[in-house]
Amino acid sequence: MRAIQEQRLQAKAAGLRAVALTLTFADNGAFCSGHISAFLERLRKVLKRRGHTLPYTWVLEREGRLHYHLMLWLPREFILDKRKLAQWWPWGSTWTAYCRHVKRWGSYMAKFNCVARLPKATRLFGYGGLDECGRAAVQRAGLPRWLQVLLPRGERTRRFPGGRWTNAETGEAYVSPYLWTPWGWVKRADTYGRGK
Structure with missing residues (x-):
């Protein structure tokens, strides 16, 4: 939640909008912790070519099939094309929506119910794109x-x-x-x- 709060402050100053995204695995057996990094790297490269960074937060959840919930902060003119999303996430399905209620989506993401048996060293959440001040605030909140x-x-x-x-x-x-x-x-x- 603290990462989302800090990203929201940065996004407001930069004129970015919040986008809620869910990436679902079609088959739990296809799960690999590197898939989320690959997806974010593809999106980051597209935004970098346009002169933008990618503030994001994600959590891994299992309720039925394994899936990631993400909060992305994107330029207002940038549209997440469904064809591109399918190319960037070939391991299953995607769902996306503009996030009008950032706090609600953040609270939904923050609930912890991932009781699945996952490979060792699998991360359950991640964030990125914060400036130095934002990273320090998130780290302090975790102490x-x-x-x-x-x-x-x-x-x-x-x-x-x-x-x-x-x-x-x-x-x-x-x-x-x-x-x-x-x-x-x-x-x-x-x-x-x-x-x-």
Whole structure:
């Protein structure tokens, strides 16, 4: 949702419109995680020739057949031709519509019900086309809440084994104030997040 919010801000400034798209596999056995990248690369090349970038967000879902839901931000004059879509997505069917209710489509995409057994390392969602500020906002939104409180705005962290996070700017270490026990998460008595 945060990626869509950031893309919406960028799109408004650039005069782009939202397009909802679903790419469905005709046969789940034909699934390959590289298909979504191939599709997006074809669309990105077409837009690049016209001088545009491609902000996008996608999620993989299984309700019956495997399918991707996408939110694309396209120039107002650019039309997704059905013949081209069929060429770019030869593994099944496509559905597309102008997205008048971005928040609703984003909420629909954000629901998580992909319980299918997928090959290892299959990504369930992806996004792209954000500027540096947008990428930083999305990355920050993905951090644990306790770390968002401690980390100064505009600074980045890296995760290390053992539950530590390190500030990429200062090298300061952060440790979760919570500890996993057989009875669930409990708050540590000794510290609130800052490492030594």
